[in-house]
Amino acid sequence: MSNLFVERSLEEIRFWSRIMKEHALFLRLGFTVDQPKLVQEADHFYNVFENIEERAAAFTSDSDREQIARFNMEVYQATTHIWAFKRKVLGLILSCQIITNNYPLLVDHVSREAAYFMNRLEQLNKGILEPLPDAIINENVFFLRLMADHAKFIAHLLDPSERNLIADANDFSYQFDQLLFQAVDLESMRPESQTGPMLTRFIEENRPAVQSLRDFKQTARELIEECRLRSNIHPLLADHTFREANRFLELLDRFEASLTAGSNSLLK
Structure with missing residues (x-):
């Protein structure tokens, strides 16, 4: 049971951390030159999830279950932050405070994926495999x-x-x-x-x-x-x-x- 927990956790994190990293890149590419703070925030999240991706690659199916459970929660926290960033960007777009080259639906789309990832990590730590x-x-x-x-x-x-x-x-x-x-x-x-x-x-x-x-x-x-x-x-x-x-x-x-x-x- 513990091996399956570790395998499923690492599988989810390896897949979705790369997705989150790429979301940060796509958002960054959509920002304009007069939005340096948003560019900086996107760069921050790119680096956060690149680091998570690298750390996940270093684990194996024999890794300690409790260590992976802690890692899941750490990734969960990082994902809540990028979810909040995505929702903030969407709010700025819909209130016409910024104009970007990303469609509002795309920003909503990537925030839904972050919410899904958060839910999967919670489920895994509850033993739902x-x-x-x-x-x-x-x-x-x-x-x-x-x-x-x-x-x-x-x-x-x-x-x-x-x-x-x-x-x-x-x-x-x-x-x-x-x-x-x-x-x-x-x-x-x-x-x-x-x-x-x-x-x-x-x-x-x-x-x-x-x-x-x-x-x-x-x-x-x-x-x-x-x-x-x-x-x-x-x-x-x-x-x-x-x-x-x-x-x-x-x-x-x-x-x-x-x-x-x-x-x-x-x-x-």
Whole structure:
């Protein structure tokens, strides 16, 4: 049990600390020259999460459980601070106190990811290692919204001359909005919706859509790296969204395995 706790904790921190670090970079790149204090704060958070990322890489699956639990809480505190920074920036944008090159929805998006990371760290330290039926629905709602947001960001950051790719991104936006609405409907049908077959079907319907979007992001990333795409998309942002789609696919596999294990235990 303790090894699984350590492995899951390090897995979450290694993935999300890099995401948080990159969020700080994207926010920094969006600030204008007359916003040096915000640039400085973003740089601070970049350094904080780069340090966390490096420290997480030094741990192993044999690391002491209590040490990892303390590390989880330390990372949790750092994440609360970057979450507060993101919400502050969003408030400044929405109150027209600053103008940045980041969409308000993008700033809200990255703050939701920080809140998700905080919640995962809390769950781990409470001993919740495997996804429960509630978590399966909630996490799909969370990730489907992220994927819908990504499609919208891609459509709006592509050059207007990239008509075919913009149309593809808009199609993905619509598709994931529909999947999100379906997930929200399922969420409101609790506890009746928390049956193995119902949740399994839910996962099976989401997976091909996520795979298609992941492949679309991969193509866009390669075109950007090869300087064959007209856009305002930073190469790191393209890779960032690709990794998050891959993460969602990994979690869908984990959810399905958890449901299968649960069904088998009921049959014994």
